[in-house]
C-alpha cells in the first residue's frame with residue numbers, strides 16, 4: 001500500500017499526518033489526493049468515516065500560497081457543526097504552516113468576528129451556504145481569486161434546498177477553478193449539478209462507496225410507537241458502549257426525549273437547529289469530552305460529525321430515506337473502529353426496513369426488546385463491578401473500620417451491613433425490574449380494514465385543506481404526496497381527500513383534527529428528497545399550522 005508521500009504530498013504535510021497517527025492513506029485518499037494535486041475536478045464517493053476530509057484538505061493545503069492574502073479555497077458544508085469540524089481538521093493538517101489562515105464562517109456566530117477574520121486574510125474559508133452568501137452580498141468576502149471549491153456532503157446541500165445558494169456562490173467564483181464534490185451518497189440530482197459545474201471530473205468511487213459502513217453492526221427492533229421509550233431505556237441498560245447518538249424526527253422530540261432520559265438519570269442533551277449556536281457547540285463538545293453520554297438529535301447531526309466516543313447510533317424514529325440511514329449510522333464505526341446501530345421499526349414502518357436494507361447493502365439483524373431478565377442480569381453484573389471498583393477507593397479502609405465497629409457494637413453480621421449499604425447506594429430504588437415490553441403484533445390481514453371503518457364513516461365535509469410547496473420546478477404526483485405524508489404522519493390512505501397539483505403549490509384535503517404531533521411530523525416530510533413547506537390553507541386549523549417556508553439558513 002502506498003504511503004502519503006507516494007501520493008505526491010510534500011514531506012512537511014506527510015510528517016503532520018504521521019504525527020496525527022495516520023499510518024496509511026484510506027482508499028479515497030489514495031485516489032483523490034493525486035487527482036486533486038494535478039488540478040482535476042473530482043466527484044468523490046466513499047463510505048462514512050473513511051477520511052474524505054483529509055482527501056480534499058491535504059492537496060488543497062499543499063497548493064495554497066500563504067504569502068498571498070487572497071482566499072484561495074472555499075469549502076461548503078451543510079451544517080454549522082460540520083463547517084466548524086472541517087475547519088478544525090484543516091487547521092490540524094496545516095500544523096506545519098502556522099501562517100496559513102483557515103476561517104470558519106457560519107450562521108449563529110458574530111459577523112464582527114468573521115469580518116475581522118476575513119479582513120486579516122483567510123486562505124481557506126469553510127462555511128455554510130447561507131452565511132457565505134451574506135458575506136458575498138455585504139462585500140466582506142471576495143472569492144474572485146478562488147483556486148478551488150469543495151462541496152462536502154454535496155447531496156445534502158441540495159436536499160436542504162441550498163441548490164440555488166450553491167449556484168449563486170459558484171457564480172461569484174472565477175471560471176477556471178477546481179471543483180470537488182464529496183459525500184457517502186450521490187443521488188442523481190447531484191450528478192446533474194456535477195455535469196453543469198465540473199469540468200471533465202474524475203469520478204472516484206471506492207468499493208461499496210454508497211453502502212453503509214462495514215464496521216457497524218446493524219440491528220433492528222420491532223416496537224410499537226407507544227413503547228419506544230421503554231425499549232430505549234432497556235437498550236441503554238444492556239448495551240455496553242461509550243457514547244450514543246439517538247436520532248428522532250422532530251426538534252421538539254429531541255427536547256422531550258432528552259428530558260425523559262435525564263429524568264431517568266442519563267447524561268443526555270438535545271441537539272437541533274433551533275438551539276442557539278453556542279449551545280449547539282457546547283453540546284457537541286460535551287459529548288466529545290465525556291461530560292455527556294447521549295445526544296438526542298435531528299438529522300442536523302446526521303452528516304459528517306466525527307466524534308470518536310460514539311459507539312452507538314439509535315434510530316429512534318426511522319429516517320426519511322435510506323441515504324439518511326447510511327449517514328446516521330456512519331456517526332459510529334469511524335476510522336476503522338467498530339460501532340453499533342439499532343433501528344426502531346413500528347409495524348407500519350415495516351416495509352421501509354427492506355428498502356433501507358437494500359440501500360445499506362448489508363443485512364440488518366432483528367433483535368428483541370431486552371427482557372426484564374436480561375436487564376436484571378446486567379444490573380447484577382454492574383453491582384458486582386461497583387463492589388470491586390469501590391474496594392480500591394482511598395476511603396475504603398476508613399469505612400471498613402466503621403463497619404467493623406458497627407458490627408461489634410450492634411452484634412450484626414457483616415453481610416447484613418453490606419446489604420443495608422447497597423440499599424442506600426441505590427437510593428432505595430427497586431433494583432430488579434419485572435414484566436416485559438410488549439412487542440407489537442404483526443398486523444393480521446383483516447385487522448386493518450376493521451380499524452379503519454370508524455374513520456371512513458366520518459363525513460368528508462369539514463375537512464381542512466393544506467397547502468404544500470415543494471419548490472418550483474419540482475414535479476410531484478398525487479401518489480408521491482400520499483406516499484410521503486402517509487408515511488410521515490402515520491395517516492391512512494382514506495384520510496386523504498382531493499389532491500390538486502398546481503404549478504406553485506399543491507392542495508391536499510386532510511381531516512380537520514390532525515393532532516399536533518401528526519402535524520409536526522407532516523411538516524417535516526420530504527418529497528423525493530426535498531423538505532416541503534406545509535401550511536393550512538382553509539378550514540379549521542390544526543394547532544400551529546404556520547411554518548417557515550425555507551429551512552433555516554445557517
Ligand SMILES: Nc1ncnc2c1ncn2[C@@H]1O[C@H](COP(=O)(O)OP(=O)(O)OP(=O)(O)O)[C@@H](O)[C@H]1O
Nearest residue numbers: 022024025026048049050051052053184304306335
Ligand atoms: N489515513 C487515515 N488513517 C487513520 N485515520 C484517519 C485517516 N484519515 C482520516 N482519519 C480519521 O478518520 C476519521 C473520519 O474522517 P472523516 O471525518 O474525514 O470521514 P468522512 O469520510 O468525511 O466521513 P463522513 O462521510 O461521515 O463525513 C477522522 O477522525 C480522521 O481523523
Ligand SMILES: [Mg+2]
Nearest residue numbers: 052053152304
Ligand atoms: Mg465528511
